[in-house]
Amino acid sequence: MSDAVTEPVARPESEGVIKLTMLLGGVVFLLMMIFGLIMRAAQGDLIYLDPTIFYQLLTAHGAGMVGSAALSGAAILWYFTARHVPLRTGIYIAFLGLFLLGVVLILGSIFIGGYGGAWTFLYPLPALSGGAWEAGAAVAFILGYLFIGVGFLLYYLELGIQIITRYGGLLRGLGWTYLFGGSDEDVPPPTIIAASSVLVFNTIGIVFGAAVIAASIINLLFPGFEVDPLIAKNAIYFFGHVFINATIYMAVTAVYELLPDYTGRKWKTTRLFVGAWFAVVVFVQAVYFHHTLQDVNMPAWTMAVGQIISYSSGVPLMGVTVFSLAVYIKGSGLKWDLPIALLVLGTVGWGIGVIPAIIDGMVAVNKILHNTMWVPGHFHTYLLLGEVAMAFGFAAWLVKDKTKEAMSGLDKLLLRAYIGGGAGFVLMFLWSGAASIPRRWAVHYEYWQLQSQLASLFALVVVLATLGLVISYARGLLRRN
Template sequence: MLLGGVVFLLMMVFGLIMRVAQGDLISLDPEMFYLLLTAHGAGMVGSAALSGAAILWFFSARHLNLRSSIYIAFLGLFLAGVVLILGSIFIGGYGGAWTFLFPLPAMSGGLWEAWAGVMFCVGYLLIGVGFLLYYLELGLKIASRYNGLLGGLGWRYLFANNSTDVPPPTIVAASSVLVFNTIGIVFGAAVLAASIVNLLLPSFEVDPLLAKNAIYFFGHVFINATIYMAVTAVYEILPDYTGRPWKSTKLFIGAWAAVVIFVQAVYFHHLLQDVNMPAWTMAVGQVVSYASGVPLIGVTVFSLAVYIKGSGLKWDLPISLLTLGVVGWGLGSIPAMVDGMVSVNKLMHNTQWVPGHFHTYLLLGEVAMAFGFAAWLVRDKAVTTLSSLDRLVFRAYVFGGAGFVLVFLWSGASSIPRRWAVHYEQWQLQSQLASGFALIVVLATLVLVVRYVAGLARRSQ
């Protein structure tokens, strides 16, 4: 969690620098902008994955006998991958964005050499192997404890009404995530391997549309998995505050069964602008984009409201951040569903509307959950309310984060494109406003990280 928190903070600083440059408040070489953009994307996705994996492992270990050696191996592979990725960017000059969209790694316009693209892809592969090892351990222990993976998913209870050994919510979530994210990682590994061969042997041909499908399938599934891993903190921690257990009801298990399907099928909405895609994929992308919001908004967000209502819980920093995470996640899905409409997507997908939606469900969603979990780990159990500093930090994070993402959405609605290093004068006001909100978030995050470090030091005494 400490590694994740520090990387979150550093990547936020990179994001702030980019927004300040777009606002023409500082001068930044466009080449450096795209290096920062690549590092920001890869770093934020990576730190979200690392923090989500830490949360899921921590709470799964309450129900399973997990081997810490596997987690250490996962962490080692993850960090080795990070070193290669950073080296490819800041030594090799790779600036092809975190999505490594084929054939961009091999078409640098002279800005980086093939070895930098290879290093970037190999770094991703190491992280992927680490996660496959992580999920293999989870899968083996879940299958052993709950009589197979179907038992861990809760599907036996769902369809056979076998209530003798219903898995707890954390195990249902863990089983679901390991199913869809393992599939996503395998697709990502396949296209990464093909890209590496193409970089080393340019005569090796890869179908660009097939590669794009595999990349966006992997990317969409992977980034969503980070949130679905982190939400287990809500399932496990909230009952400590409300005195009400979060139960694996048939509705809950059914919602997670839908997630397993939707989180894979919905990736088509990333390809709505590819006119040579079959028409049925566009229909699926639009329909599933809307349907995928039902399990999230209709079950998780609603359930959270029900659990909190009338519970008399005392709000402290951990529960405030965890609640914000669920609410931010739910709100962030709404602009995504809007962008999932074919008619809207044609106008909005390559604008700042898209970073507006995913910053909402990451900055105000997964990241908030991660910091809520971190604050819970080092909390002073004698303190059951928000202190003045807690209240200030929380409000600053919410205010800065909400303002930041709203400016993104406003910019997207105004047709300001994303991924442009230099903005016209007419676009700079939004960038300047976003920079102010981003600075507030960075300062609030700095306090959260420092307080976590202080909490770790206090607990080690």
């Protein structure tokens, strides 16, 4: 067992722009939740929403939530990585600028160009709109992704350069030399292990995404250029699955860095910890196969891999991170406040969210559940009760009033409302999926509407709780300034 040798500094120089990023992320989270509430209310026949508008909101909601999760996760990872290696603030600002440029293109393509092909831009759908949008709108949407991807590649390049410089190579940054019998001298802290792992698998995912994005743009501009749809689907879902998972793996570094401040117990780099992250690098890339289990022309071995890796992918999370969290908390005398409560919720919610994913990864079950509300149920658990909770926990810590150690009455109310509303909301998705209610349908039959109506109620509670968290963070920023 090895302690990290690099003592963290108090505040990275990029703290100001990180705070701004978290404010942007919080506002977008809130807006996308409102979009989600509107869609669920429409499905429950509580309001009328034109199906064309529904699919535009669906596209914006998916792209916006994934983008906000990625942005907040990147801010968290940058903040804590900068405690251990020097990171240039100018690079982060360039990343943020490219990201925001991509957001402008995406929003313009949806709300001006009318694009409604969902956040996955599944080929050849962007070019087959049935007159709902022009090819230029689809190009703008996909170009937005391209700019965001370039921004992230720049971001990861800076992480890689600084980690390699500090630790003498990426394998050392990953901890793999230590894992396979190396000395425990100068073993990186958990945050560097996480940063190195994420930059490896998410860079690979973004490169695949960039390739299919380029092919899709060429197809939109020159329809005679065709792409194999099955290859395109594999590349898109590989990119999408890796990218959304990376958001959570970036955000969990807040738990590694902040929990020791509350428990007095340092989160240590052990061979078990490094081994778990080694497995993550492999599993995050291989598990996407469960998105192709219904493609009968995929090779049979991909179905086996998809099922086995879906089972296995939960082991590093539940067997190491969640279990370690419980061990670090037990008997520590931890004094709960809003930041640590949200961070713990995020870790536990992440662990719970993997269970529906494992169930969906079973070939026999996947044939029934994958195109139902079950799938949004599992990834809303990952995000709403996982990454988003971690992001708000980190944000609350950034503006924490150091004179107060306990949660105020308002903090307790916001936390309970967020947990209760979020849990009820995702359970409605899972109930709907178990009842074989399809996903991505703008209009629901009357006998499907009860779950949507209840989900709308829970969503309203989450929106109000999130509004309170965003206002609390903004007030904290003003108070600190």
